[in-house]
Amino acid sequence: xxxxxxxxxxxxxxxxxxxxxxxxxxxAQDWRRLVRMGAVGAVAQVFIALSNMPVRLDExxxxxxxxxxxxxxxLIVPFAAGHRVGHQVKREGMAVHAAGAHEMAGGAxxxxxxxxxxxxxxVLLANFDLREPLVNWSPMLAELLAFGNATWFAVVIxxxxxxxxxxxxxxxxxxxxxxxxxxVTMALAVGGAAVLEPLVVDLAEGMRLEALTDWLYARxxxxxxxxxxxxxxxxxxxxxxxxxxxxxxRTHIAALEGAQRTRTNGLLILATAAVLIVLPLFAGKLTNxxxxxxxxxxxxxxxxxxxxxxxGILDLGYVAxxxxxxxxxxxxxxxxxxxxxxxxxxxxALIVVVIITGLVGLFIGAPVIRMRGDYLAIVTLxxxxxxRLLFLSDWLSGWFGGSQGITKIPGAGxxxxxxxxxxxxxxxxxxxxxxxxxxxxxxxxxxxxRLGRAWMAVREDETVAEAMGINTVNVKLLAFVVGAVxxxxxxxxxxxxVGSVFPNSFLILVSIVIxxxxxxxxxxxxxxxxxxxxxxxGVLGGPKQPGLLAEFSEFKLLIYGALLIWMMLxxxxxxxPSVRRSRELHQQEMAQxxxxxxxxxxxxxxxxxxxxxxAPAT
Amino acid sequence: xxSVNAHYGAVHALRDVDxxxxxxxxxxxxxxxxxxxxxxxxxxxGMLKPTSGEVVLDGEVVNDRPTSYRVARGVTMVPENxxxxxxxxxxxxxxxxxxxxxxxxxxxxxxxxxxxLFPRVKERLGQKAGTLSGGEQQMVAMGRALMAKPxxxxxxxxxxxxxxxxxxxxxxxxxxxxxxxxxxxxxxQNANMALSIADRGWVLQTGRVVxxxxxxxxxxxxxxRASYLGQADA
Numbered sequence: 001x002x003x004x005x006x007x008x009x010x011x012x013x014x015x016x017x018x019x020x021x022x023x024x025x026x027x028a029q030d031w032r033r034l035v036r037m038g039a040v041g042a043v044a045q046v047f048i049a050l051s052n053m054p055v056r057l058d059e060x061x062x063x064x065x066x067x068x069x070x071x072x073x074x075l076i077v078p079f080a081a082g083h084r085v086g087h088q089v090k091r092e093g094m095a096v097h098a099a100g101a102h103e104m105a106g107g108a109x110x111x112x113x114x115x116x117x118x119x120x121x122x123v124l125l126a127n128f129d130l131r132e133p134l135v136n137w138s139p140m141l142a143e144l145l146a147f148g149n150a151t152w153f154a155v156v157i158x159x160x161x162x163x164x165x166x167x168x169x170x171x172x173x174x175x176x177x178x179x180x181x182x183x184v185t186m187a188l189a190v191g192g193a194a195v196l197e198p199l200v201v202d203l204a205e206g207m208r209l210e211a212l213t214d215w216l217y218a219r220x221x222x223x224x225x226x227x228x229x230x231x232x233x234x235x236x237x238x239x240x241x242x243x244x245x246x247x248x249x250r251t252h253i254a255a256l257e258g259a260q261r262t263r264t265n266g267l268l269i270l271a272t273a274a275v276l277i278v279l280p281l282f283a284g285k286l287t288n289x290x291x292x293x294x295x296x297x298x299x300x301x302x303x304x305x306x307x308x309x310x311x312g313i314l315d316l317g318y319v320a321x322x323x324x325x326x327x328x329x330x331x332x333x334x335x336x337x338x339x340x341x342x343x344x345x346x347x348x349a350l351i352v353v354v355i356i357t358g359l360v361g362l363f364i365g366a367p368v369i370r371m372r373g374d375y376l377a378i379v380t381l382x383x384x385x386x387x388r389l390l391f392l393s394d395w396l397s398g399w400f401g402g403s404q405g406i407t408k409i410p411g412a413g414x415x416x417x418x419x420x421x422x423x424x425x426x427x428x429x430x431x432x433x434x435x436x437x438x439x440x441x442x443x444x445x446x447x448x449x450r451l452g453r454a455w456m457a458v459r460e461d462e463t464v465a466e467a468m469g470i471n472t473v474n475v476k477l478l479a480f481v482v483g484a485v486x487x488x489x490x491x492x493x494x495x496x497x498v499g500s501v502f503p504n505s506f507l508i509l510v511s512i513v514i515x516x517x518x519x520x521x522x523x524x525x526x527x528x529x530x531x532x533x534x535x536x537x538g539v540l541g542g543p544k545q546p547g548l549l550a551e552f553s554e555f556k557l558l559i560y561g562a563l564l565i566w567m568m569l570x571x572x573x574x575x576x577p578s579v580r581r582s583r584e585l586h587q588q589e590m591a592q593x594x595x596x597x598x599x600x601x602x603x604x605x606x607x608x609x610x611x612x613x614x615a616p617a618t
Numbered sequence: 619x620x621s622v623n624a625h626y627g628a629v630h631a632l633r634d635v636d637x638x639x640x641x642x643x644x645x646x647x648x649x650x651x652x653x654x655x656x657x658x659x660x661x662x663x664g665m666l667k668p669t670s671g672e673v674v675l676d677g678e679v680v681n682d683r684p685t686s687y688r689v690a691r692g693v694t695m696v697p698e699n700x701x702x703x704x705x706x707x708x709x710x711x712x713x714x715x716x717x718x719x720x721x722x723x724x725x726x727x728x729x730x731x732x733x734x735l736f737p738r739v740k741e742r743l744g745q746k747a748g749t750l751s752g753g754e755q756q757m758v759a760m761g762r763a764l765m766a767k768p769x770x771x772x773x774x775x776x777x778x779x780x781x782x783x784x785x786x787x788x789x790x791x792x793x794x795x796x797x798x799x800x801x802x803x804x805x806x807q808n809a810n811m812a813l814s815i816a817d818r819g820w821v822l823q824t825g826r827v828v829x830x831x832x833x834x835x836x837x838x839x840x841x842x843r844a845s846y847l848g849q850a851d852a
Contacts, residue, residue, distance in 0.1 A: 450717070453706075457714050460703035466665055467697060469689030469718040469766065 023100030034085055034106055038113025041081035045117040048073050052136035053555055054144055060551045061222025062194040068222075069194075069551065070144070075165050078114040082107030082166025086173045103170040111166015115158040118145055122154035182239040189235035190228050195539065197221065198548060199287055206282035276433060280426045288425035290538055292497065293545040295432030296490050297533040301517045302439045302526065303486030308515070309524035310452060311479035312459025313369065314377040316511055317384020320364065321357055321484040323506035325491020327391060328356045330406040330501045331399070337406055339399045346412035346496060353492050354485050360387075361484030362477060369476040372462070384511050392503035405502035412496035421499060428497045435489045443526050446482065455479055509543045509557075516560050520567055522574025531576050536560070631657040633825040634671070639770065639803050644796045646812040646833075647805045648842075649822035655805040656698065658822070659772050662803075663695055664688050690718045692769030699779055700759040704748030708739060708758055711747050715765030724767065732761040735794075753784045760791060771795065773804035777811060789815055813837050 048054065058070035086103035090096055124130075125142040146154035175183060193200065197217060204213040216227045223231070253264055280288050300322060307315045331337045332349035344352070364383045371379055391400045400406065411421025412431060421428070446452045454475045457465040466472050495501050513536070521532020540556050541547030552559065567574070632654050639645055649655045660666040661673060664685040672679045680688060694715075703711050712732065716725045733740040736757040742750060747758055756776075763771060776792060777785040785808070793815050796802045806812035813819055813833045821829035821842060829836060836842055 453710060453714055454717065456706055456710070457703055457717075460705055461701055463665070464697050464701045464703070465714075466685055467663060467689075467695045468714050468762075469686040470714075471684065471686055 021095040021097050023098040024102040026101040026105040028102065029106050029109065034110050035113060037081050037085050038110045038116070041077045041110070041114025042117025042120070044077045045074060045114055046121050048077065049118060049121055049141060049145070050134055050136050051555065051558060052141075055136070055138070055140050056554060057551050058144065060549070061218070063190065063225050063228045064218040064222035066225055069549075074118065075161070078111035078162040078165045079169040081114045082111040082169030083172055084169075085110040085166075086170045099173040103173045104167050105170070107170020107173075108163040108167035111169065112159050112163035114166065115160075115162015118158040118162075119155040122146060122151055122158065126151040178240070182236045185239035186232040186236045190223065190232055193231060194223055195548060197223075199290070202284040202286045203279075203282060206284055206287075273437075277430075280429050283426075285425050288429045290548065292425050292429040292432050293542055294533050294538045295429060295436050296494055296497075297514065297517060297537045297542060298436050298530050299432070299439055299490035299493075300487055300514045301521070301529045301533055302436075302443050303483040303490070304514050305518050305524065305526070305529050306443060306446065306455075306486065307479050307483035308518060309529075310447065310459065311455040311476055313380075313476060313479060314373075315380045315480075315483070316377050316515065317364075317380040317382065317387075317508075318483070318487060318514055319506050319508065319510040320384045320387040321361060321487035322491045322494070322510060323387050323391060323503075324357050324360045324484075325353055325488030326495040326501045326505070327400055327406070327491075328353045328488075329492035330409050330495045333496070334406055334409040336408045338397075338401050346410075346492070347414065350489075350492050353488050357484045357488035357491075358481050361481040365477045365480030369473065369480065381508070381511075384508055388503050388506045388508075391506070403503060405500055406495075407500040409495050409499050409501070411499075412493065421496065428493070432493055435493065439486050439489065440526055440530075442482075442486070447524075447526075451475065451478065505544065507543065513537075513543050513560070516564060520563060520575055522576045525574065525576055528574050528576035532574070535575065536563075631825055632661065632668070635822070635825070635827055637820060637827070639801060641769070641801055642799065643818065644792070644802045644816050645804075646816040646819045647803070647822055648807070648809045648812060648819055648836075649805075650807065652824075653822045654825040655822055656774060657825075659695060659774055659805055662688075662772060663693060686718060689766055692767070693772065694763045694766040694768035694770070695772040695774060696759050696763045696776065698774035700752075700755045702747035702750075702755055702758055702762070704746065706747060707744055708747055708750070709743045711758055711762050712739075712765050715762035716767075719765075719767065725765070728765055728767060732764055735764075735791075736761060752780055753787065756780065756784065756788055757791075760795070764795070768800065770801045770803060773802065775806060776804055777806060777808045785811065809842065810837075 053073045054070040056070070057073060058068045060069040061067075062069055062072060085106045086099065088096060122142060122145045125137065125139075125145070129137070131137045142151070142154070145158065147157065172180060172183070193216065201213050201217065204210055216223055216231070218224050253261075256264055280291065283291075300318070303321070304315065304318045307313050307318070329346070329349055331340060332342055332344045332352055333346055335341055335343050364380075368376060368379050368383065390396055392403055394402060396402075397404075411423075414431075454465070454470045457468065457470060458472050458475055462472055465475075494505075498505075517532040517536050518529055519532075520536060521530070522528025537545065537547060539548050540559060541550065541553050546553055635654070635658060637647070637658070647655055647658060657666065661668050664673070664680065664683060664687070668681060673681055675688060675691060675693065703714065706714070712729065716728070719725055738754055739757050739761055742754060742758075747755065750758065773792065776788050780788060789811055792802055792804065796815075804812060804816070813836055816833045818832050819829075819836050820827050821836070829839065829842065831839070
């Protein structure tokens with residue numbers, strides 16, 4: 001869904017700039033750039049079509065009966081291309097042209113080229129059979145592309161659709177910042193409501209608001225088109241009335257200092273905690289399950305964040321600690337554990353689990369941290385697999401059950417008061433929440449501690465850190481151990497929640513997903529890591545856990561990859577960057593912005609909102 | 619340092635190097651590229667273990683003591699090219715210099731002292747170290763080393779990568795620090811400059827000490843004139 005978000009560069013600063021020059025004539029395009037961008041769009045279109053996404057996602061309706069998620073995947077590309085092609089690089093001292101017919105025409109042409117990819121594909125589909133190399137080369141796809149009509153129709157219609165959608169993308173540039181915000185809010189509201197449908201339905205049931213969801217959603221999924229219009233209107237009005245108040249509040253909070261800042265932060269944290277504590281009471285199984293999964297990954301990601309984000313050790317085998325935590329909790333609590341089965345209460349077992357995982361962290365860390373850079377990453381990758389293969393092996397199957405795993409793990413008993421098992425996701429969520437709170441607090445304190453500073457020094461320059469008297473070996477080992485322990489919490493909860501552990505729950509994919517969450521959210525930033533988990537795990541789903549868009553599970557990795565690439569290009573600091581990272585990645589731009597702002601404020605004092613800034617300053 | 623030998627793998631980097639630094643001195647080690655200057659520093663600081671010979675600090679053989687032990691006992695290095703923690707703030711860099719200290723009052727006092735010495739550093743406290751100019755970075759690097767409350771300051775090529783005016787300023791700073799009672803051991807290629815402020819010096823050539831004399835004598839030495847000062851003058 002992220003692709004519906006148009007890049008907002010320049011939106012905030014536009015009002016502060018000197019009046020733009022006259023718009024360019026419609027045909028004065030940079031044709032080479034336009035065609036190149038369109039061609040990229042065309043390739044993307046064909047790729048998406050042949051990935052089978054449109055066919056599979058056609059069942060997920062967004063606005064009934066107009067739009068399905070499948071078609072949306074095809075429409076996004078020309079829209080984005082059409083919008084992007086009108087982008088003007090603002091150079092100091094160079095005129096900025098007003099948006100006009102030029103942008104629309106460019107967008108339409110670019111979108112048509114992109115749509116042409118599908119036209120071409122339709123022709124090929126009709127005349128060749130390439131099912132052998134391209135498994136999704138199916139008549140179904142041809143039918144979808146042609147809307148059930150003949151091939152020539154598909155050819156024409158995709159050129160037209162591409163042009164139309166591209167023109168719309170270009171037209172987005174014609175809007176003033178305020179109107180644009182309203183339009184974007186409307187699109188987000190409708191899209192969000194559609195994506196969050198299961199969640200909204202679930203919550204509405206809990207809060208006895210079924211009437212609302214009955215009005216909003218069609219019986220078999222998707223938003224009714226009448227309701228979509230209503231929702232869009234309502235959100236548009238709200239956006240206009242709001243007039244960027246959220247943005248203002250944010251800058252206002254960012255400007256606070258000292259005690260006031262601490263108090264505001266404390267209040268925000270309290271409010272979030274209150275919502276998280278109250279929300280599950282109104283939520284059904286589905287929401288709580290989802291929240292619990294997100295929480296498990298928050299725990300894992302926070303642990304990895306210490307290792308990668310703070311100490312700068314690229315650990316690609318982090319799943320090892322998750323596995324060890326899960327397995328040791330299983331062995332210690334389950335009566336069915338093959339060799340030893342002390343059947344400890346869960347909390348008592350947890351203490352042992354923490355010790356075991358900490359030791360494993362030391363054991364794996366000791367050889368690993370002597371390496372640097374690429375070698376380190378490769379070795380950790382190896383250790384991640386070794387741990388899984390050990391659990392799978394016949395050699396240790398007497399202990400861990402080999403491929404049979406360990407089953408019938410009892411839930412987590414808390415002081416005999418209550419037992420937490422997967423059958424009651426609400427309790428699982430509260431348990432996860434408690435541990436997340438603990439992990440967040442620990443991470444937060446560590447980051448500001450002497451140890452945290454030592455980690456950062458090692459990350460920056462290991463040799464000099466050593467010369468400062470930092471024992472780099474110990475410090476790095478500690479990072480490994482802290483990461484391992486945080487991961488083991490997640491593992492212990494996971495085994496109690498699921499009730500069984502198998503080696504194939506701990507594939508290398510898990511390591512990668514956790515790393516993606518950390519990178520996507522913003523390395524070294526606690527809030528970012530949480531947001532990353534919520535978006536990636538909650539919406540797209542984890543390695544084995546379905547997310548809100550369950551239909552996407554097949555394409556999850558594809559989307560992860562695409563998101564990562566987009567992230568590296570557009571926001572290398574992550575979704576919610578730490579001030580530190582964003583400063584470091586955009587230092588130059590920010591220096592320039594600060595200078596520009598000074599210039600602007602000299603001759604223009606009324607722009608109080610946000611000034612021209614490319615880097616989001618949290 | 620007594621008859622120290624050091625190897626990088628099989629490469630014999632230091633051959634029977636014998637150096638003694640006395641309290642309160644300002645001494646320099648000269649030498650061209652790959653003569654073993656930086657190796658000497660690393661060995662002194664314990665980042666490299668000598669294959670034979672002894673490193674002695676205050677009469678104690680510290681061969682097997684880690685870097686942290688030596689730093690805690692007053693040996694600190696200003697690394698070559700300054701090498702600040704670029705993505706950390708100036709403040710954090712300074713704090714890291716005092717990593718091994720726990721006397722909060724003493725640290726605060728030293729911080730003030732550094733601000734007196736380098737007022738510019740105080741202005742830049744919140745800024746990323748990597749964004750400072752070369753001269754400012756040098757100040758922070760010196761400040762960071764001073765935060766460890768050293769008795770001996772090891773300086774690796776203080777003139778490297780700085781504009782000539784800054785080099786001059788830098789050497790004045792070194793003299794100033796030395797005047798405040800610190801022992802300074804610097805390693806330099808810029809022989810002229812280094813000898814002009816040093817008490818004594820050594821010349822290192824392919825891992826061997828070839829000259830050991832007072833600064834005036836070294837300045838006047840014909841071999842040195844030919845091989846280093848000639849270059850430095852040119």
